[in-house]
Amino acid sequence: MSNLHIRPVRKAVFPVAGLGTRFLPATKVMPKEMLPINDRPLIQHVYEEAVEAGIEEFVFVTGRHKEMLEEHFDFQPELEETLQSRGKTAMLDKVRSSEIPAGRLFLTRQPKPLGLGHAVWCAAKLIGDEPFAVLLPDVLVHGTPGCLKQMVDVYNGTGGNVIAVEDVPRGETFKYGIVDTGGQDADPQLKAMPVQGLVEKPAPEDSPSTLSVIGRYILQPEIFDHLSAFETGAGGEIQLTDAMAKLIGPQAFTAMRFTGQSYDSGSRLGFIQANMAYASQDTEIASDVRRSIIEFANMLKEKDQTNAAAE
Ligand code: G1P
Numbered sequence: 001m002s003n004l005h006i007r008p009v010r011k012a013v014f015p016v017a018g019l020g021t022r023f024l025p026a027t028k029v030m031p032k033e034m035l036p037i038n039d040r041p042l043i044q045h046v047y048e049e050a051v052e053a054g055i056e057e058f059v060f061v062t063g064r065h066k067e068m069l070e071e072h073f074d075f076q077p078e079l080e081e082t083l084q085s086r087g088k089t090a091m092l093d094k095v096r097s098s099e100i101p102a103g104r105l106f107l108t109r110q111p112k113p114l115g116l117g118h119a120v121w122c123a124a125k126l127i128g129d130e131p132f133a134v135l136l137p138d139v140l141v142h143g144t145p146g147c148l149k150q151m152v153d154v155y156n157g158t159g160g161n162v163i164a165v166e167d168v169p170r171g172e173t174f175k176y177g178i179v180d181t182g183g184q185d186a187d188p189q190l191k192a193m194p195v196q197g198l199v200e201k202p203a204p205e206d207s208p209s210t211l212s213v214i215g216r217y218i219l220q221p222e223i224f225d226h227l228s229a230f231e232t233g234a235g236g237e238i239q240l241t242d243a244m245a246k247l248i249g250p251q252a253f254t255a256m257r258f259t260g261q262s263y264d265s266g267s268r269l270g271f272i273q274a275n276m277a278y279a280s281q282d283t284e285i286a287s288d289v290r291r292s293i294i295e296f297a298n299m300l301k302e303k304d305q306t307n308a309a310a311e
Pocket of ligand 1: 116136139175176177178200201212213214215239240241
């Protein structure tokens with residue numbers, strides 16, 4: 001395929017209709033995507049990753065009780081006036097960085113939780129006939145450049161569909177979409193590999209590899225033809241992975257090992273790890289955070305040693 005035929009990725013879909021049951025009761029009223037990692041909510045980290053990758057239009061697939069998400073990205077005149085009048089310009093810049101410019105935020109709803117494939121299908125009319133990205137806000141990737149930017153760089157060479165992948169322990173394949181690369185993934189240095197198959201949440205003994213789909217996708221609009229069939233797969237849900245599998249062959253399909261560290265911020269452990277990672281690299285608080293983490297770790301170690309000695 002010549003580069004002339006590779007259409008730019010201008011739009012991104014953010015599936016944000018999920019209930020966030022893993023964080024109840026914190027998420028009883030507040031959307032899980034508003035949980036803060038360091039100084040900004042999860043959704044803003046993922047939005048910034050998309051902006052860095054050149055995305056211009058942002059499509060949120062929301063559900064009931066998710067209004068706070070659109071408020072977060074809106075202009076807040078009273079807050080800005082107050083910060084301005086107090087001369088808090090650094091804070092004002094931070095607030096402004098969370099505003100999506102006029103005409104670039106689009107909202108659609110997923111009325112029922114029928115699966116990730118169904119959530120993406122709900123954005124079909126807003127995407128139209130062009131390639132687009134999907135970013136799952138539960139997963140944060142800490143890296144420079146960001147994961148989606150790395151994928152766009154690969155896409156500019158390959159065209160077609162690109163998904164970000166990483167190795168997981170074989171015992172955990174049942175939690176993820178898993179890629180079949182025909183054995184090419186044996187070389188961990190290999191960054192981009194053609195995909196031969198995709199399976200959603202296979203049992204460890206049936207899994208074609210241990211390369212998991214992390215939740216960053218660049219997809220061609222033909223995916224909607226397959227999603228429109230509303231076929232259910234793993235867990236009785238309409239799976240994005242199953243529709244993607246149907247694009248393999250007719251279209252280029254590439255798995256990309258990203259550079260960086262992923263965090264499942266939708267889990268309690270991943271959330272705490274992500275907070276430590278982001279805060280310990282934030283120049284405003286990095287040295288205090290690092291010192292606190294080390295002090296805390298030493299304190300835990302001492303306690304463990306005292307407990308062990310007492311047994
Ligand atoms: C979804 C996708 C799965 C992917 C995972 C990444 O699963 O269906 O293919 O590996 O996200 O987090 P979920 O976590 O929604 O069950």
